[in-house]
Amino acid sequence: MxxxxxxxxxxxxxxxxxxxxxxxxxxxxxxxxxxxxxxxxxxxxxxxxxxxxxxxxxxxxxxxxxxxxxxxxxxxxxxxxxxxxxxxxxxxxxxxxxxxxxxxxxxxxxxxxxxxxxxxxxxxGAKAEVRQVQSDLARQYDTSLSTTFITQPLLLEVGPQWVVALVENAQTCFDMNVDMALLKETITKHKDATGLIVAGKYPGAEKYEMRAFAPTHGVPEDPVCGSGSLALARYLQELYGFTSNYAFEISQGGRLGRQGKISAQVLHAGRDITYHVGGxxxxxxxxxxxx
Amino acid sequence: MxxxxxxxxxxxxxxxxxxxxxxxxxxxxxxxxxxxxxxxxxxxxxxxxxxxxxxxxxxxxxxxxxxxxxxxxxxxxxxxxxxxxxxxxxxxxxxxxxxxxxxxxxxxxxxxxxxxxxxxxxxxGAKAEVRQVQSDLARQYDTSLSTTFITQPLLLEVGPQWVVALVENAQTCFDMNVDMALLKETITKHKDATGLIVAGKYPGAEKYEMRAFAPTHGVPEDPVCGSGSLALARYLQELYGFTSNYAFEISQGGRLGRQGKISAQVLHAGRDITYHVGGxxxxxxxxxxxx
CATH class of the missing domain: 3.10.310.10 (Diaminopimelate Epimerase; Chain A, domain 1)
Structure with a gap:
């Protein structure tokens, strides 16, 4: 025109x-x-x-x-x-x-x-559904990292479908290397999964280091991931069962030369729980x- | 700042x-x-x-x-x-x-x-060096296409190092499909090559359809390629031995939804031959x- x-x-x-x-x-x-x-x-x-x-x-x-x-x-x-x-x-x-x-x-x-x-x-965020990950797949996700999960991985449906789990702490998450071929094979076998979200907590702070991997979608590692942050917030609610509002920060992309900073919130209004991601x-x- | x-x-x-x-x-x-x-x-x-x-x-x-x-x-x-x-x-x-x-x-x-x-x-363009391609490699490049070369491929050093050859005509070039895994393997084996340039002439016009493949550089197919055009101009001079100025057009990117249009020239000034690419x-x- x-x-x-x-x-x-x-x-x-x-x-x-x-x-x-x-x-x-x-x-x-x-x-x-x-x-x-x-x-x-x-x-x-x-x-x-x-x-x-x-x-x-x-x-x-x-x-x-x-x-x-x-x-x-x-x-x-x-x-x-x-x-x-x-x-x-x-x-x-x-x-x-x-x-x-x-x-x-x-x-x-x-x-x-x-x-x-x-x-x-x-x-x-729209409502996020939570599903279990079969134990053999969970083990294979774990094996694809140079470290190990400290929590049970779950599949979070937030639009994309992220497998989410925690590792020991923020530094472990930042430092870990990924066997991308094995991860790709695992996600392909899983069928339902878009990719893998791994996070580790910073000691003494309500802050997580997060990394997002989606090699079957042409994105080996995503620098700053909004839907992944939503999935992590929903995952933490599942893990810790917060009964009041919980706010935390996410740092992402450092290994790729970025400095992503995400604010996430789990808000309670009566029995209704909502998830918010911003920056x-x-x-x-x-x-x-x-x- | x-x-x-x-x-x-x-x-x-x-x-x-x-x-x-x-x-x-x-x-x-x-x-x-x-x-x-x-x-x-x-x-x-x-x-x-x-x-x-x-x-x-x-x-x-x-x-x-x-x-x-x-x-x-x-x-x-x-x-x-x-x-x-x-x-x-x-x-x-x-x-x-x-x-x-x-x-x-x-x-x-x-x-x-x-x-x-x-x-x-x-x-x-800076001076482009021409080198032969070993016959087993040349055959393997040919096999990676759903059509066959009608000229001997050569390696053109124009910054990137392109293997260049012609196929029957423009339509053949546009229509052909590439076995990307085999092409990637061939380029890897070749070591010196950045990728493959394939071109076919439009009947009755000084115009070529061109396609550029560089899968080992993360670019399975490049939509519009300046250095590839320079390599093609140099290749045509080698092939046809023009003794006076020669100008032609290149169309590229149609298979990727683009409409690249490149003007190329081989200019003679005494014994000096220069190559020009524009658009x-x-x-x-x-x-x-x-x-």
């Missing part, structure tokens, strides 16, 4: 530029959604070469602040964590809205509730995009 | 947005090069996730128009084709220079001469970058 629209490339889950997880946000607020072909959106997402590119539209649902469509280089996704945070950050900057504490995002999965507190934006965002690129 | 500098993300080798090969160009003209750490440049190139990110500086060599440093997500390169064309295009837009026919680029490899003709920018460029993103 050859028009120039506002654009940002946002670094998510970090307060230090180039150290988080990037997302490209194309602002299509003033463009009729139906005038842009699906193939054009897909071509753009293929071209940016980022894990996700998002397109911001006027909402069609009255209760929402904006609508977003999320694309990987290969396909459209109903929802994804870090692209949601980056898009919300871009929306707030584009509109200049301030002193907002709740934002409602319309996307393929439905309405996502976002909270804004200072520089941190968080999303409320800071920085707009590294501001400009216009040729649509 | 937290300053905002001009930025462009340029689509190279195409006249149709998102259909070429992108490069990110960070304009550091007003920044002292020594004040930016190498690690920062590398972090940025890792973050953009493009095959190359370039940094434009004031030249330190008086005969040059600008200096460029070129980074992949993993390392700095002395030279690369499509990043050179994208950077030159960005330089011309940043400075507003018009009616220019020659531009001299300072980079790790030395001084690169660029020609500007209408919308097309071309670079003059059109489009600035898809214009803006500022947080440095």
């Amino acid at each position: 050859s028009t120039r629209v506002p654009f940002k490339q946002v670094d998510v889950f970090t307060s230090c530029p180039y150290k988080g997880n990037p997302v490209a946000v194309v602002n299509c607020w003033d463009v009729e959604e139906k005038t842009i072909q699906q193939a054009t959106l897909q071509n753009i997402a293929n071209w940016t070469n980022l894990s996700e590119t998002t397109f911001l539209f006027k909402p069609t649902d009255d209760q929402c602040d904006y609508k977003v469509r999320i694309f990987t280089p290969m396909m459209e996704l109903p929802f994804a964590g870090h692209p949601t945070l980056g898009t919300c950050h871009a929306y707030l900057e584009f509109t200049g809205r301030q002193n907002v504490d709740k934002i409602y995002q319309q996307c393929g999965l439905g309405v996502i509730e976002l909270s804004v507190l200072g520089k941190t934006i968080s999303f409320k 800071e965002c920085i707009s590294v690129i501001n400009g216009e995009f040729l649509l | 937290s300053t905002r500098v001009p930025f462009k993300q340029v689509d190279v080798f195409t006249s149709c947005p998102y259909k070429g090969n992108p490069v990110a160009v960070v304009n550091c003209w007003d920044v002292e090069e020594k004040t930016i750490q190498q690690a920062t440049l590398q972090n940025i190139a890792n973050w953009t996730n493009l095959s190359e990110t370039t940094f434009l500086f004031k030249p330190t060599d008086d005969q040059c128009d600008y200096k460029v440093r070129i980074f992949t997500p993993m390392m700095e390169l002395p030279f690369a084709g499509h990043p050179t064309l994208g950077t030159c295009h960005a330089y011309l837009e940043f400075t507003g220079r018009q009616n220019v026919d020659k531009i001299y680029q300072q980079c790790g490899l030395g001084v690169i001469e660029l020609s500007v003709l209408g919308k097309t920018i071309s670079f003059k 059109e460029c489009i600035s898809v993103i214009n803006g500022e970058f947080l440095l």
